[in-house]
Amino acid sequence: MKPRVAIVAPGAMGSAIGRRLDEHGLQVLTSLTGRSGASVERARAAGMHHRTDPELAHADLFLSIVPPAEAEPVARQYAALFRDAGRSPVYVDCNAVNPRTVGRIAGIIQGSGAAFVDGGIIGGPPKPGQPGPVLYCSGPAAGAVEALGRAGLRVRVLPADIGAASALKMSYAGITKGLTALAATMLLAATRNGAAEALHAELADSQPHLLTQFRRAVPDMFGKAYRWVAEMHEIADFLEEDDAARDVYRRFGDIYEALAAAQRDQGDPIAQLRDFFEQDAARP
Numbered sequence: 694m695k696p697r698v699a700i701v702a703p704g705a706m707g708s709a710i711g712r713r714l715d716e717h718g719l720q721v722l723t724s725l726t727g728r729s730g731a732s733v734e735r736a737r738a739a740g741m742h743h744r745t746d747p748e749l750a751h752a753d754l755f756l757s758i759v760p761p762a763e764a765e766p767v768a769r770q771y772a773a774l775f776r777d778a779g780r781s782p783v784y785v786d787c788n789a790v791n792p793r794t795v796g797r798i799a800g801i802i803q804g805s806g807a808a809f810v811d812g813g814i815i816g817g818p819p820k821p822g823q824p825g826p827v828l829y830c831s832g833p834a835a836g837a838v839e840a841l842g843r844a845g846l847r848v849r850v851l852p853a854d855i856g857a858a859s860a861l862k863m864s865y866a867g868i869t870k871g872l873t874a875l876a877a878t879m880l881l882a883a884t885r886n887g888a889a890e891a892l893h894a895e896l897a898d899s900q901p902h903l904l905t906q907f908r909r910a911v912p913d914m915f916g917k918a919y920r921w922v923a924e925m926h927e928i929a930d931f932l933e934e935d936d937a938a939r940d941v942y943r944r945f946g947d948i949y950e951a952l953a954a955a956q957r958d959q960g961d962p963i964a965q966l967r968d969f970f971e972q973d974a975a976r977p
Contacts, residue, residue: 695719696840699744699752699782701767703728703736706826707758709818710846713825715740717844724749746770750778754837755807757786758814761923764788768798772805780807783837787812787828789924791863791931792856799832799855808834811855813862819845831857863931867942870921871928873910874945876903877952877966880911884965893972908970915963919953922946 698714699722700707711721725733725743736743749755750771759767764786775782784802786795786809795811802809809832816826827847830838832855842848851857883892896904914921925946932938955962 695844696753697722697751698841699723699749699755700741701749701755701757701771702759703732703739703741704758705735706814706818707756708732708735708739708741709820709825710756710758711736711741712739713819713845714841719841719844722749722752747774747778750774750780750782752782754841755782755784756812757784757788759788760920761788761790761794761927764790765794765798765801768801772801772807775802775805775807781805783808783810783834785810785812785828785830785838787814789813789862789866789927790859791927792859793930794927795856795859808837809855810835810838811858812838813858815862815865829858829861831855860931863928866924867928867931869910870914870924871942871945873907873914874925874948876907877911877914877962878948880907880969881962881965884969889965889969890972893969908973911966912970914949915952915956915966918949918956921949922953925949 695718697720700711701723703711703723703725707723711723714721721739721741722744723736723741724746725736726745755771757764757767768784768786771784784807786798790798799809799811811831813829814826815829819825824847827849828838828841829849829851831851831853835850838848839850851861880889880892883889925942929939929942929946932942952962954960
């Protein structure tokens with residue numbers, strides 16, 4: 694039998710994964726109670742079916758895809774519903790949280806009698822004609838998620854315990870999103886000091902691969918920066934044994950918080966970063 698899949702919540706990633714599963718014949722459920730009009734529209738366009746929160750407890754596989762700060766409260770909410778319904782689904786925490794946070798969430802879910810899988814999504818939301826992100830899973834119950842690998846998702850089960858998938862996510866995001874924060878910082882510094890054009894030319898000549906990456910990653914970050922603040926804090930906690938590294942990622946969180954504010958207000962930093970990449974058209 695095909696599993697019934699519940700996804701909380703129908704954001705950009707959750708709804709895109711829901712659409713991919715729906716296209717491969719799975720019934721995908723979500724709760725639209727209290728959701729914004731945009732979330733409702735995304736869910737409906739993805740073929741997701743509305744159920745109340747208590748009804749979601751009757752799903753077979755439960756994917757939590759929420760901002761990092763919401764991961765633990767969501768787990769508490771649904772653990773209570775699983776107990777009330779006498780249900781024991783497989784709960785997959787797919788959020789960008791560190792292994793210690795995942796350990797707490799695992800305890801909450803397992804305390805309800807449900808099975809727990811540590812998950813980490815690497816890559817952007819699935820798009821038509823593209824393979825989409827990879828859902829890494831770890832823990833004793835991770836094999837249950839392989840059913841989604843037969844329904845259009847790329848699932849990779851790590852032969853490791855709970856915490857490994859989240860450690861991978863933290864490490865990967867620390868590199869990619871840390872590099873984006875670093876790039877934005879130095880592009881703005883060059884702009885403030887009259888060196889933007891020279892820096893662009895030098896990157897194009899000596900580091901074209903980096904310029905290509907920055908050209909994609911920096912503008913793509915503008916609308917996501919507000920979500921990455923908490924993720925940088927999770928990475929900082931992941932690095933608790935390395936004081937210097939932990940402080941770096943705390944500061945990266947500050948950088949993303951400032952960029953999120955600039956994006957909201959259409960402030961100078963966003964305009965300056967856009968202007969930096971507009972030099973591409975002028976370069977011979």
